[in-house]
Amino acid sequence: MKEDIEIKCEICMDDGLCLNNEKNPNYEDGLFGNDIYDCADYLNVKEGKPKGSWMMEWGKRLKEKEPYASEFVKWSKGIKNV
Secondary structure (H helix, E strand, O other): OOOOOOOOOOOOOOOOOOOOOOOOOOOOOOOOOOOHHHHHHHHHHHOOOOOOHHHHHHHHHHHHOOOOOOHHHHHHHOOOOO
């Protein structure tokens, strides 16, 4: 016998309250429907953080990285203008 397994969101493994879960009454399917960002918001609230704080944390991490410079850019900075 197979047990009835509750279908959860594959991303955040929610309890049915994530907007990305088809069983949520506010779930929207389609072009402008729900997405992975709904999972991120759900996890923020579940962890006691303000909704949307994942985006602020992501932005802070982007600022911490050094700007990318390719090998060509590094080489070309060493060449004097002719």
